[in-house]
Amino acid sequence: MAEHAAVIGIGQTDFDAKRVDVSQVGLIREAALRALKDAQLEWSDIDAVVIGKAPDMFEGVMMPELFLAEALGCVGKPMLRVHTAGSVGGSTAIVAASLVQSGIHKRVLTVSYEKQSESNAMWALSIKLPFSQTLVAGAGGFFAPLIRGYMARSGAPEDTGIRVALKDRLNALKNPVAHLKLPDVTFEMIANSPMLWDPIRYLETCPSSDGACALIIGDSAAAKQSRSHPPAWIHATQMKTEPTMFAKRDQVMPQAGLDCSAALYKKAGITDPRKEIDCAEVYVPFSWFEPMWMENLHFAPPGEGWRMTYEGATALDGDLPINMSGGVLCTNAIGASGMVRFAEAAMQVRGQAGEHQIDGAKKALGHAYGGGSQYFSMWIVGDQPL
Amino acid sequence: MRDVAIVSYAQSPSVRTQQDENEVEMLMPLIKEAVEGSGIAKQDIGFTCSGSTDYLSGQSFAFVMAVDAVGAWPPINESHVEMDGAWALYEAWIKIQCGEADSALIFSFGRSSMGETAETLGLQLDPYTLAPLKADAISLAALQARAGLDAGKWTEREMAEIAVRCRAQAKDNPDAQLSGDFETDQLLADPYLVSPLRKHDCPPVSDGAAVMVIAAEEVARKGPNPPVWIRGLEHRLDSHQPGGRDLTLSPSTSLAAQAAGVADGPIDFAELHAPFTHQEVILREALGLGPDVLINPSGGPLSGNPIMVAGLARLGESARRLWAGHGKRAVAHATSGPCLQQNLVCVLEGE
Amino acid sequence: MSHPTPETDVILSAPHVLEYDYRRSLGPVLSHFFSALREGQIHGVKTKSGRVLVPPAEYDPETGESTTDEFVAVGPGGVVESWAWVGTPRKNHPIAHPFAFALIKLDGADTALLHAVDTRDESLMASGMRVTPRWAATPEGGITDLCCFVPEDQGVQTVEAPDEVSEPTQSIVTPVNVEYVYSPGKAATRYLQGLKQGKFLGQASDSSGLVYIPPRGACPRDGVPTSREVEVSGKGTVVTLTIVRVPSANITVDLPYCTANILLDGADISFTGLLQECPLEDVRIGMRVEAVWVDSSEWDYSSENIKYFRPIDEPDLPFSEIKEYC
Structure with missing residues (x-):
């Protein structure tokens, strides 16, 4: 029933800790104009706009899409605003894809962004409510115990996280828009960086970034007119949610993630994901989440995800490169981060990833998660229609 | 296009303050009622989508906790829009059109009583040139009302008559917050709140929640309620700057109405998300509804206006009325943003 | 022991202010x-x-x-x-x-x-x-x-x-200041009333009987009420933990400190607590701890009644027994 849909334009801003040279408007337009240019399209070619970002309290504007939409040429058009916590960038791309897959629209522009420098993410993420006591120190304080739980279960070597961080930081050097670039990065530099939320070290943590990502998703006809780069055909999309906390919830290996990837592979006709997927961009805000998600994505058996990192399978020259762009560890404009994963997956199968291109990538996974490891959104894109 | 219908609906009464229950406690019985009323087993519902905004309750990720009310286990296919529930319905409808689901649960919630709603809504304004002036939602609506008075599009008496009619119609709605018999002259004798708006021109501050189940034809036909068909569902947006457009018109509503096929058949009644009296006149014109069309038989937002819920409630109230056999074809409308900036139009048909 | 959750005559509420000076580049x-x-x-x-x-x-x-x-x-x-x-x-x-x-x-x-x-x-x-x-x-x-x-x-x-x-x-500062009256709802009010009396009052799921602490008004797994009240112990087991060495907005505890996910005896979900009176190098998964309360004269409707948790002289629980709560 669903129509074919493909990514026909991609634009990312330059990411930085503080993009003080632009307004929120300028930030999203930078991404959108780059996507339009990539797709060789004009504003008037766009049928609808889907905007995504994480909590409004980051920028202190309630439902900011209302003032931003017209900066995306949206007057007289439909506009949706998605918010599914940290997975929002991915979910936003999926909603945009569904507007095309449903046959409703031919070309949809989707933009997700965060301008974190306007406030303080740690503040916005741990607003103290009356009667309660804030004990969880931001996202790191929440996720560090889960990492410790993973270490206890898997018996993974303690330097696994350092190895992930080193790989991603080296990959980021090949990505022109990445935020945090450490040209002299070494294993020792990461190992000696301060412990923030034990076992998470400073250099095993994502930065706080300003930035935006835009995609243009088109139907078959639009994809066939795609000139600058071949289209990235969307083979399957999937979102799954489970509650934040419930008795005996497995927070380390959440069922929603296991179910999400299993459903995704089924839709995409993939039976052996480790073998059939050429590369993946996975939402890894703290280094240890790479091995955890390798298991959650059914790339490795339970307890064995760390071996992929350790044996170099996830490196650029490994059998399943992960986070070729440098990933969330190097660039994290929260609301955009999920869409950047989806965009980077599409760039790989379009062959436009430049220095971090995986030769011959035909099938790629984009992955995002959010909340207390409870919201998942994923897609598979390919160089040919499914 | 797949034929999709509303198969069940549940809402809380609109009340000034629902302090006893948090969002989860409010939603839980409504979700149970709507799911049971749909005739679809909870685990068979293919998609869930909610609409809410963090700024109403002053906490990031307010919607995350609301998932607790659903019983999202085993994990569910789910999404959330930072928009009125009517747009959550749109996303769910799209998922059904894609063939990704055959049914969907939609819910929205808002406890406006926790804050000062008119000021909170002022946080929606352009943060550079508008928000620093601290214009509140009532003042902006008053600018719109004045523009129409100056243009001769409505009078203060006509505005008061709309309030009188809505409050009288709300007498039959047990969920209404504000209802009863009022005299136009008596209302016009009241002082201005923000001139030219009097209190009766503005919506009450309301807490509430609403839950709806929709389904594709093959599923919808099996339910206990006769399907209320979604024949057209479209939404459009206007410019944000209030000084950049003619506030007495709603071109986005007209575009959405045209695309949704409002004019393709006679309309028996309309549920319009017009929180301010004069906005009913703007919407009636933009939707092309003649003087014979009954507007807001439920009492509309002037009788109960839970923010983020009131739009979805227009669809829900329309479905209830069609189930009760009062008419065959209806228009439901939802709005968002200052001065009717964004508008959704839905054409509904009973069996 | 559990009993139906008593109706509360008062629902707690308190002012809540959201305040931040946003700096916006132009x-x-x-x-x-x-x-x-x-x-x-x-x-x-x-x-x-x-x-x-x-x-x-x-x-x-x-x-x-x-x-x-x-x-x-x-x-x-x-x-x-x-x-x-x-x-x-x-x-x-x-x-x-x-x-x-x-x-x-x-x-x-x-x-x-x-x-x-x-x-x-x-x-x-x-x-x-x-x-x-x-x-x-x-x-x-x-x-x-x-x-x-x-x-x-x-x-x-x-x-x-x-x-x-x-x-x-190049930039403007726009203060955003929004005032609310926050009320946490019925279940949380019962929990806070318990804390005021020095008790941990959880609630059991109507479907599974599993015990939630603090109760949030629903069993999130099944989307059903938690209508029976259960007092759970102030003693529990650390199921996982972190040592925080970085300052955080809204947290005033001296660095470094340990926060632990603690499974209170009688509960089925872990509870975040501060772990003190223990050298940081000794904190570990499986250790047994108990709540230390502030002086009873200071008890209020607040999580701050619990000063912290400290180790007790009981043998650690093996990881296999607590794995599913981590």
């Missing part, structure tokens, strides 16, 4: 606009179709196209297109006495600017009236460098051009 167009305002000039920008937008934008709202580089001085006078009389200004409004919000089309502009008009008296307001700006004594580069507009017959205020050309305004 980009080239708004930077130009606000820099001009600081010098007593109002500039619009031309779209490609020749319309003059005030306030200026980086884009033409009708098309999304970028606007031109051409800024045009407009006003300072203009015409009121519509207005709303605020008889009782709100606390945060720009003028403390009765005033009007108005849409003002400045001379030479094609769009109207929203601003305040100060006439003191509603009878002096009319659509079509001409108004002129009043400027802030100490301009900062922002929309509020225009204090307000007044009827033009009160005279045009001339602004001295500054002696030195100052740096362009």
Whole structure:
């Protein structure tokens, strides 16, 4: 029933800790104009706009899409605003894809962004409510115990996280828009960086970034007119949610993630994901989440995800490169981060990833998660229609 | 296009303050009622989508906790829009059109009583040139009302008559917050709140929640309620700057109405998300509804206006009325943003 | 032991303020606009179709196209297109006495600017009236460098051009301050009433009987109420933990400190607590701990009644027994 849909334009801003040279408007337009240019399209070619970002309290504007939409040429058009916590960038791309897959629209522009420098993410993420006591120190304080739980279960070597961080930081050097670039990065530099939320070290943590990502998703006809780069055909999309906390919830290996990837592979006709997927961009805000998600994505058996990192399978020259762009560890404009994963997956199968291109990538996974490891959104894109 | 219908609906009464229950406690019985009323087993519902905004309750990720009310286990296919529930319905409808689901649960919630709603809504304004002036939602609506008075599009008496009619119609709605018999002259004798708006021109501050189940034809036909068909569902947006457009018109509503096929058949009644009296006149014109069309038989937002819920409630109230056999074809409308900036139009048909 | 959760006659509520001074970078167009305002000039920008937008934008709202580089001085006078009389200004409004919000089309502009008009008296307001700006004594580069507009017959205020050309305004600070009355609902109120008596009152799921602490009003797994109340122990087991060595907004505990996910005896979900009276090198998964309360004279409806958790002299639980709570 669903129509074919493909990514026909991609634009990312330059990411930085503080993009003080632009307004929120300028930030999203930078991404959108780059996507339009990539797709060789004009504003008037766009049928609808889907905007995504994480909590409004980051920028202190309630439902900011209302003032931003017209900066995306949206007057007289439909506009949706998605918010599914940290997975929002991915979910936003999926909603945009569904507007095309449903046959409703031919070309949809989707933009997700965060301008974190306007406030303080740690503040916005741990607003103290009356009667309660804030004990969880931001996202790191929440996720560090889960990492410790993973270490206890898997018996993974303690330097696994350092190895992930080193790989991603080296990959980021090949990505022109990445935020945090450490040209002299070494294993020792990461190992000696301060412990923030034990076992998470400073250099095993994502930065706080300003930035935006835009995609243009088109139907078959639009994809066939795609000139600058071949289209990235969307083979399957999937979102799954489970509650934040419930008795005996497995927070380390959440069922929603296991179910999400299993459903995704089924839709995409993939039976052996480790073998059939050429590369993946996975939402890894703290280094240890790479091995955890390798298991959650059914790339490795339970307890064995760390071996992929350790044996170099996830490196650029490994059998399943992960986070070729440098990933969330190097660039994290929260609301955009999920869409950047989806965009980077599409760039790989379009062959436009430049220095971090995986030769011959035909099938790629984009992955995002959010909340207390409870919201998942994923897609598979390919160089040919499914 | 797949034929999709509303198969069940549940809402809380609109009340000034629902302090006893948090969002989860409010939603839980409504979700149970709507799911049971749909005739679809909870685990068979293919998609869930909610609409809410963090700024109403002053906490990031307010919607995350609301998932607790659903019983999202085993994990569910789910999404959330930072928009009125009517747009959550749109996303769910799209998922059904894609063939990704055959049914969907939609819910929205808002406890406006926790804050000062008119000021909170002022946080929606352009943060550079508008928000620093601290214009509140009532003042902006008053600018719109004045523009129409100056243009001769409505009078203060006509505005008061709309309030009188809505409050009288709300007498039959047990969920209404504000209802009863009022005299136009008596209302016009009241002082201005923000001139030219009097209190009766503005919506009450309301807490509430609403839950709806929709389904594709093959599923919808099996339910206990006769399907209320979604024949057209479209939404459009206007410019944000209030000084950049003619506030007495709603071109986005007209575009959405045209695309949704409002004019393709006679309309028996309309549920319009017009929180301010004069906005009913703007919407009636933009939707092309003649003087014979009954507007807001439920009492509309002037009788109960839970923010983020009131739009979805227009669809829900329309479905209830069609189930009760009062008419065959209806228009439901939802709005968002200052001065009717964004508008959704839905054409509904009973069996 | 459990019993039906008693009805509470009071539902707790308390003020909650959301307050932050956002610093917003402006980009080239708004930077130009606000820099001009600081010098007593109002500039619009031309779209490609020749319309003059005030306030200026980086884009033409009708098309999304970028606007031109051409800024045009407009006003300072203009015409009121519509207005709303605020008889009782709100606390945060720009003028403390009765005033009007108005849409003002400045001379030479094609769009109207929203601003305040100060006439003191509603009878002096009319659509079509001409108004002129009043400027802030100490301009900062922002929309509020225009204090307000007044009827033009009160005279045009001339602004001295500054002696030195100052740096362009690159950013503005916009304080956002929203006041709420927060009420946590029924289940949380019962929990807080328990804390006030030095007790941990959890609630059991109607479907599974599993015990939630703190209760949140629902069994999130099944979406059903938790209508039976269960007192759980102040003793428990650490199921996982972290040592925090980085400062965090809203947390005042001295660094470094350990927070642990603690499974209280009798509960089925872990509870976040501060772990103290234990060297950080000794904290570990499986260790047994107990709650230490503040002096009972200080007990309030607050999680802060629990000072912290500390180790107790009981053997650790093996990881296999607590794995599913981590």
